[in-house]
Amino acid sequence: MKERVLLLFIIVFICFACRNSSNKKGEFVFPEADSVPVSEAEKLSPEAIADISKNIASPVEIANLLHMLEVPFSQNYLATSIDANKQSTNFDKALKLGILGADLGYLNMYEKTSSSLDVLSSIRKIAEDIKVGQFFDFESIKRLSMNKTNLDSLLFISINSYTQIDNYLRSNDRGQLSALMIIGVWIEGQYLATQVVSQFPDKILSDRIGEQKIILNDLLLLVSPYCNRDLKFTELCKNLQNIKDKYRDIRITYTQGDPVSVEKDGGLVITQTETSVVEMSKEQLEGIIEITKNIRNRLILNN
Amino acid sequence: MMKKNIITLLFLLTFGFLSFGQATDSFVSNCAMNAGVNAKYLKDFRIQLGKAATQSELRYKANMSLWKNTKYRFSLCNTEGSQGQLILNIKDDANKVILSSFDQKTGKIYSFVDFVCNKSGMYQLNYDFTNGQQGSGVGVVSLVK
Numbered sequence: 001m002k003e004r005v006l007l008l009f010i011i012v013f014i015c016f017a018c019r020n021s022s023n024k025k026g027e028f029v030f031p032e033a034d035s036v037p038v039s040e041a042e043k044l045s046p047e048a049i050a051d052i053s054k055n056i057a058s059p060v061e062i063a064n065l066l067h068m069l070e071v072p073f074s075q076n077y078l079a080t081s082i083d084a085n086k087q088s089t090n091f092d093k094a095l096k097l098g099i100l101g102a103d104l105g106y107l108n109m110y111e112k113t114s115s116s117l118d119v120l121s122s123i124r125k126i127a128e129d130i131k132v133g134q135f136f137d138f139e140s141i142k143r144l145s146m147n148k149t150n151l152d153s154l155l156f157i158s159i160n161s162y163t164q165i166d167n168y169l170r171s172n173d174r175g176q177l178s179a180l181m182i183i184g185v186w187i188e189g190q191y192l193a194t195q196v197v198s199q200f201p202d203k204i205l206s207d208r209i210g211e212q213k214i215i216l217n218d219l220l221l222l223v224s225p226y227c228n229r230d231l232k233f234t235e236l237c238k239n240l241q242n243i244k245d246k247y248r249d250i251r252i253t254y255t256q257g258d259p260v261s262v263e264k265d266g267g268l269v270i271t272q273t274e275t276s277v278v279e280m281s282k283e284q285l286e287g288i289i290e291i292t293k294n295i296r297n298r299l300i301l302n303n
Numbered sequence: 304m305m306k307k308n309i310i311t312l313l314f315l316l317t318f319g320f321l322s323f324g325q326a327t328d329s330f331v332s333n334c335a336m337n338a339g340v341n342a343k344y345l346k347d348f349r350i351q352l353g354k355a356a357t358q359s360e361l362r363y364k365a366n367m368s369l370w371k372n373t374k375y376r377f378s379l380c381n382t383e384g385s386q387g388q389l390i391l392n393i394k395d396d397a398n399k400v401i402l403s404s405f406d407q408k409t410g411k412i413y414s415f416v417d418f419v420c421n422k423s424g425m426y427q428l429n430y431d432f433t434n435g436q437q438g439s440g441v442g443v444v445s446l447v448k
Binding site (some may be wrong): 051054055056058060061063065068090100109151152154155156159163203207211214215227252254259264267268269270271272273274275276 | 315320328333335336338342343345346352365366367369370371372373395401402404413414415416417418419420421422424425446448
């Protein structure tokens with residue numbers, strides 16, 4: 001009888017221990033400065049933050065569009081000046097992790113995988129510095145990068161690594177780093193799109209830039225709890241607000257229609273007949289190109 | 304005897320937790336890799352639901368911005384132990400259903416749906432298992448050429 005009670009006690013103890021394992025001291029040690037005051041974190045519910053994060057954080061969508069439009073690849077768009085060894089604060093590290101993630105997505109999409117090894121090394125260094133290196137499957141990504149036949153696996157592992165880092169940061173009271181990473185991904189994607197459109201004007205691409213108005217509010221919402229945290233955050237919030245101001249007079253209108261569906265290859269194909277139309281002048285686009293370039297180039301400066 | 308039991312138990316629990324994590328990733332990865340030759344993985348939604356008390360709306364909800372001039376593929380995969388089959392519908396910002404993987408008239412369930420998006424905006428992805436059954440699965444979103 002005693003043995004059974006003891007056994008039951010051990011089962012219950014292990015179950016509770018495992019459930020909270022990610023918060024255990026000793027497994028990972030985080031700098032005290034990373035902790036977010038409860039009042040700040042409470043402004044948005046964790047579910048709302050998770051929803052916004054999951055929606056914005058995709059390092060490959062803009063790169064995919066550029067690839068689809070057959071825009072030639074250029075190394076010049078990449079943030080090659082980032083030196084992983086010269087990032088002194090967690091603010092800089094998290095932001096650069098996002099920027100480099102977008103660059104990795106761009107390289108992967110164009111299958112410039114051998115060139116991605118430098119970016120991968122920087123990502124690994126920075127991820128380890130902010131104690132999230134365990135989620136970045138460097139060896140698998142490196143192996144897949146060398147083997148060009150498996151682009152989908154490479155995209156899956158790369159994106160999955162970033163998703164896990166983001167989830168981990170948010171569930172461990174380091175939401176400010178998650179927000180920075182997401183902003184880094186977004187600003188670099190925006191930089192890629194705006195640089196390309198200034199060299200290769202294209203209606204689809206300029207529309208996509210104009211349509212970023214749809215998610216800019218969410219981006220600001222994500223970072224807003226931390227805007228008064230320190231000078232760097234205040235500056236970043238101001239920069240994002242300046243970008244938002246450039247979008248103020250851009251209009252997105254919609255036309256109505258019902259979706260059309262057909263069966264094809266065992267699946268269903270649905271074509272939307274409703275459309276969105278971006279009304280953006282040349283001057284407005286130029287304003288966005290200019291401000292994006294200035295902000296992004298300031299952000300990639302080493303400390 | 305007692306010591307042996309404890310060691311066995313510890314081994315089983317540790318192995319169980321580790322293999323569960325790996326199995327989940329491998330299941331998601333398989334679903335993503337089987338999305339098709341021209342499909343590029345974008346993101347996934349991992350869904351685990353018990354049996355619904357009542358059947359009304361699809362229970363798992365997530366927001367996602369979809370962009371004009373893009374073709375998305377929504378692939379649906381269930382684990383073997385699921386009682387129901389994973390289904391999806393997508394609503395636009397006016398709460399209008401624009402896509403469903405489940406044809407209510409014929410009862411046909413599609414394992415993937417391609418969506419040619421022509422209106423950029425925020426959409427609500429709603430997942431559930433058929434008839435509100437218990438199940439676990441993954442919804443993978445890919446970009447299609």
